[in-house]
Amino acid sequence: MSDNGHPMIVVEGVKKWFGDFQALRGVTTTVGQRDVVVVIGPSGSGKSTLIRCINRLEVHQEGRIAVDGIELTNDLRNIDAIRREVGMVFQSFNLFPHLTVLENITLAPIWVRKQTRTESEENGMQLLERVGIPEQADKYPGQLSGGQQQRVAIARSLAMSPKVMLFDEPTSALDPEMIKEVLDVMKELALSGMTMIVVTHEMGFAREVADRVLFMDYGTIVEEGTPEHFFTNPQHDRTKLFLSQIL
Amino acid sequence: MTDQPQGIVHGVIEELEKAPDPPPSGPWIWVQENLLGGDTRLTKFFNGLLTVVFALIAVNILQFLTSYIFNPERRWSAVTFNMKLMMVQAFPQADLFRIWLSIGIFFVLVALSLVAWGLRGQMSLWTLSRGLRNAGVFLMLMTVMHGAFEASKILPIPLFSIDSPADWSGTRLLIFVIGLAMFAGAFMYLRREGIAAKDKSIPFLSLIAVGMGLVTLVIWTIDLPIPDGQFDETLGPIATSTTGPWTILFAVAIAAYFFGRWLIGIVEPARLRRWLVILWLFSYPVIIMVIQRKPILEWGDILAISKDSPLGLFLLFSVIGGAVIWWLALPDSLPVGRGIAVAIGALLILAGWPLEFFFDEMPALVGPIATLAGVALIAGGLMIHDRVEIARIIGSVLAIVALLVWFVPMPFLVRGLFITFAFVAVAAPSFGGTAQTRNNMVAVWVAIVFLVVATFVLGEAETALEFQSTTFLGGFNLSILLAISGVALSFPLGVVLALARTSSMPIFRLLATAYIEIVRSVPLITWLFFGSVMISLFLPGGISFDEIVRVVAAVSIFNAAYVAENIRGGLQSINKGQYEAGSAMGLSTVQSTALIIMPQAIRAVLPALVGSVIVSFKDTSLVAIIGLADVLLIAKSFVPGQTNPHNFLGTQPQMLFFIAIFYWMFTFTFSRMALRYEKSLGLGER
Numbered sequence: 002m003s004d005n006g007h008p009m010i011v012v013e014g015v016k017k018w019f020g021d022f023q024a025l026r027g028v029t030t031t032v033g034q035r036d037v038v039v040v041i042g043p044s045g046s047g048k049s050t051l052i053r054c055i056n057r058l059e060v061h062q063e064g065r066i067a068v069d070g071i072e073l074t075n076d077l078r079n080i081d082a083i084r085r086e087v088g089m090v091f092q093s094f095n096l097f098p099h100l101t102v103l104e105n106i107t108l109a110p111i112w113v114r115k116q117t118r119t120e121s122e123e124n125g126m127q128l129l130e131r132v133g134i135p136e137q138a139d140k141y142p143g144q145l146s147g148g149q150q151q152r153v154a155i156a157r158s159l160a161m162s163p164k165v166m167l168f169d170e171p172t173s174a175l176d177p178e179m180i181k182e183v184l185d186v187m188k189e190l191a192l193s194g195m196t197m198i199v200v201t202h203e204m205g206f207a208r209e210v211a212d213r214v215l216f217m218d219y220g221t222i223v224e225e226g227t228p229e230h231f232f233t234n235p236q237h238d239r240t241k242l243f244l245s246q247i248l
Numbered sequence: 249m250t251d252q253p254q255g256i257v258h259g260v261i262e263e264l265e266k267a268p269d270p271p272p273s274g275p276w277i278w279v280q281e282n283l284l285g286g287d288t289r290l291t292k293f294f295n296g297l298l299t300v301v302f303a304l305i306a307v308n309i310l311q312f313l314t315s316y317i318f319n320p321e322r323r324w325s326a327v328t329f330n331m332k333l334m335m336v337q338a339f340p341q342a343d344l345f346r347i348w349l350s351i352g353i354f355f356v357l358v359a360l361s362l363v364a365w366g367l368r369g370q371m372s373l374w375t376l377s378r379g380l381r382n383a384g385v386f387l388m389l390m391t392v393m394h395g396a397f398e399a400s401k402i403l404p405i406p407l408f409s410i411d412s413p414a415d416w417s418g419t420r421l422l423i424f425v426i427g428l429a430m431f432a433g434a435f436m437y438l439r440r441e442g443i444a445a446k447d448k449s450i451p452f453l454s455l456i457a458v459g460m461g462l463v464t465l466v467i468w469t470i471d472l473p474i475p476d477g478q479f480d481e482t483l484g485p486i487a488t489s490t491t492g493p494w495t496i497l498f499a500v501a502i503a504a505y506f507f508g509r510w511l512i513g514i515v516e517p518a519r520l521r522r523w524l525v526i527l528w529l530f531s532y533p534v535i536i537m538v539i540q541r542k543p544i545l546e547w548g549d550i551l552a553i554s555k556d557s558p559l560g561l562f563l564l565f566s567v568i569g570g571a572v573i574w575w576l577a578l579p580d581s582l583p584v585g586r587g588i589a590v591a592i593g594a595l596l597i598l599a600g601w602p603l604e605f606f607f608d609e610m611p612a613l614v615g616p617i618a619t620l621a622g623v624a625l626i627a628g629g630l631m632i633h634d635r636v637e638i639a640r641i642i643g644s645v646l647a648i649v650a651l652l653v654w655f656v657p658m659p660f661l662v663r664g665l666f667i668t669f670a671f672v673a674v675a676a677p678s679f680g681g682t683a684q685t686r687n688n689m690v691a692v693w694v695a696i697v698f699l700v701v702a703t704f705v706l707g708e709a710e711t712a713l714e715f716q717s718t719t720f721l722g723g724f725n726l727s728i729l730l731a732i733s734g735v736a737l738s739f740p741l742g743v744v745l746a747l748a749r750t751s752s753m754p755i756f757r758l759l760a761t762a763y764i765e766i767v768r769s770v771p772l773i774t775w776l777f778f779g780s781v782m783i784s785l786f787l788p789g790g791i792s793f794d795e796i797v798r799v800v801a802a803v804s805i806f807n808a809a810y811v812a813e814n815i816r817g818g819l820q821s822i823n824k825g826q827y828e829a830g831s832a833m834g835l836s837t838v839q840s841t842a843l844i845i846m847p848q849a850i851r852a853v854l855p856a857l858v859g860s861v862i863v864s865f866k867d868t869s870l871v872a873i874i875g876l877a878d879v880l881l882i883a884k885s886f887v888p889g890q891t892n893p894h895n896f897l898g899t900q901p902q903m904l905f906f907i908a909i910f911y912w913m914f915t916f917t918f919s920r921m922a923l924r925y926e927k928s929l930g931l932g933e934r
């Protein structure tokens with residue numbers, strides 16, 4: 002899977018405590034370039050915490066994380082560099098309500114990548130076309146449906162041309178008929194070769210797109226494997242129990 | 249039971265049905281719904297009774313007002329005769345065109361801004377004609393009320409006999425006819441169009457134009473009370489020295505609007521807006537310090553190239569500072585060698601010849617401070633490779649130097665320039681980057697240096713105006729100045745305080761909290777006394793400010809605490825996800841705060857901020873207590889104190905009545921405009 006030797010994301014023995022509560026108990030995994038990894042697991046198992054550690058929205062206390070060869074340390078420059086490589090899509094979209102859709106998308110390219118306005122707007126319109134809503138460019142997020150908002154959020158992350166995209170339950174705040182439009186965009190993205198880590202309960206998506214599925218519980222990766230392995234032949238009792246509840 | 253079907257298909261209803269007829273309407277239905285209310289007879293009776301009682305009270309209040317205003321004992325000539333005094337106080341007659349010019353600049357900027365920001369608000373004819381109808385009823389009621397003395401004989405209710413009627417029948421009839429015409433016209437229109445009027449609308453701007461036309465017409469034709477001899481008054485037209493300028497101003501405003509329409513055809517709107525913002529920022533100090541103050545400028549001293557001439561300082565700071573800022577705003581990351589070079593350069597700037605250049609004899613403290621700063625910079629240059637951090641170091645070292653030398657005799661202007669340079673240097677890496685933004689940063693810096701130097705020069709200059717008062721500012725002109733400066737200065741300060749109070753750094757939190765809690769807990773009047781008497785004691789020797797400046801400082805310091813608390817409320821209402829989205833995209837904290845958090849926080853608390861602007865506008869009247877002649881003091885004491893050539897003794901209540909209405913006009917207009925703006929914002933939000 003690797004293009005130039007090294008894996009895209011390396012997570013090694015990562016431990017994370019909130020106060021006395023240990024949310025991650027030593028997580029180790031590797032995500033190759035162009036891989037799509039789906040993370041599943043019961044509520045509170047540490048899925049969000051894991052992917053939030055990868056772009057430093059949470060700070061892990063032990064272990065090591067590297068993205069595209071850049072070590073995640075306390076050095077501000079490394080953190081900035083990693084955030085430039087990693088895009089993140091949140092469950093609650095987190096669009097900026099005071100900016101139009103296009104302004105949402107161009108904000109970071111202008112101020113972080115130092116692109117000119119015209120350049121970033123052209124790029125932004127292309128991305129809006131890619132996620133299928135170019136006609137909404139001048140609306141405000143509050144005027145869009147949930148599915149459209151999430152697609153804008155994806156376009157906004159893509160505007161920074163990241164090498165990795167993290168999705169934290171991108172469809173769980175959406176009505177059923179909007180879930181598909183967001184998943185379609187994500188599938189297209191996966192097919193285009195983006196490296197992705199997706200926390201989701203959409204098993205159809207996992208089956209169809211994922212290269213690998215991680216099952217997390219109690220802050221650890223309990224079991225991992227291909228989708229076929231998971232949906233036909235899960236091994237661990239916790240995995241079996243979880244899948245039986247969710248399918 | 250067993251052959252119960254498992255499901256039933258209802259199908260889809262294809263044809264659309266007409267909506268049921270609207271409920272019947274008519275006067276009686278309206279009365280039942282709005283005046284009686286309730287379901288049972290008993291509640292209808294009681295609600296009807298309440299309606300009648302409160303209607304009587306309302307009518308009574310109205311009648312009190314009309315009989316107060318139109319009472320022949322009221323000497324409204326006191327208002328008309330003293331209008332100039334109340335507006336600009338001692339401003340010399342010969343220089344009055346400076347005031348008109350100021351208003352003209354304001355009008356032109358407003359007109360251009362209306363075009364540039366595309367404020368094409370529409371008012372539906374329905375709203376408009378309902379307003380006209382109600383206003384017509386109000387006018388007619390007022391005139392009829394006025395004759396309520398007679399009416400009280402028909403309706404033997406004591407509530408109705410408050411004051412004797414005045415014999416103003418001509419005016420009264422005219423007002424009645426106007427009211428009737430408004431009512432009838434609007435009523436007929438509404439009758440004819442019905443709900444359809446809701447879909448028709450006219451632009452707000454044409455309403456404003458029509459309004460200005462009507463006002464022009466009225467001021468040229470109306471007769472107002474003017475004093476006649478010492479005690480009497482008659483009716484007379486408004487002097488052309490008032491009507492003329494206003495007519496010209498209205499014409500200029502309309503011309504400026506059309507000029508703007510033409511301009512926007514050839515200039516990009518965004519560029520026009522940028523220029524307008526700059527013009528707005530410049531207009532205010534120019535109006536106060538140049539146009540109205542008429543300074544005497546010693547061009548020879550100003551333009552001399554020397555170490556403490558304004559031009560010398562301007563060149564020094566804009567060139568060296570501009571170069572440093574240009575460098576700080578470069579996009580690529582910083583090689584270590586350049587970092588050291590810059591550190592040494594900055595060291596030289598700080599400790600080398602400029603300091604010698606600024607001081608006649610080097611004060612004892614300056615040497616050590618400069619050396620310390622230099623060492624810090626070299627250390628920083630060796631350890632830190634990041635432009636942002638270099639900028640922070642330079643900025644904070646300069647700020648510390650500038651603050652420390654507070655206790656060292658140093659020209660005030662130099663100190664001010666150091667502090668502003670520190671701010672701009674810190675902001676440069678966050679907002680620079682592309683060639684364009686980099687040039688903008690340098691341009692902004694040069695403009696700031698120019699502004700600071702110009703303000704200083706103009707502030708130092710003597711005024712050529714001849715007036716009999718401590719300051720050329722007085723009356724409403726002073727109130728406006730205090731209000732605008734207070735808001736303009738307290739706003740940035742409030743934003744900084746709010747950020748400091750919510751910061752993760754305990755020292756900032758502590759300082760901001762202390763500031764806010766201390767300032768808020770002391771009455772504004774105390775701060776005004778403090779500003780007028782005591783601030784000088786805390787300033788380094790040799791520095792003194794005009795009383796007005798000290799009062800503006802006191803007002804701003806006070807308002808800033810309230811602004812800060814309001815904005816803090818806004819900051820707290822922002823979802824944590826907004827910060828996370830910002831940092832996930834790689835925005836720095838400064839950028840997230842300026843571009844994402846602060847705009848939303850301010851929008852969230854806009855109503856509260858509008859409230860505090862209104863409060864601070866009204867609170868400017870407190871300066872009367874420290875002896876500044878604002879419009880309230882003039883109306884309350886100066887006017888009723890006159891005995892010659894006209895005697896206005898005993899007019900105090902009516903002057904206060906006038907001032908109340910005068911203030912109300914301004915605050916009401918402002919709050920209405922703010923409401924419209926809030927609504928226009930709300931459209932796009934959430």
Ligand SMILES: Nc1ncnc2c1ncn2[C@@H]1O[C@H](COP(=O)(O)OP(=O)(O)OP(=O)(O)O)[C@@H](O)[C@H]1O
Nearest residue numbers: 019020022024042043044045046047048049050051
């Ligand atoms: N900021 C925080 N402070 C304290 N505890 C936290 C914090 N964030 C998460 N936790 C705890 O850490 C554990 C893991 O949380 P996490 O959000 O990663 O779970 P999750 O697997 O994403 O669950 P869900 O499916 O509900 O989103 C939970 O028990 C949660 O209560």
Ligand SMILES: [Mg+2]
Nearest residue numbers: 048049050169
């Ligand atoms: Mg989660």
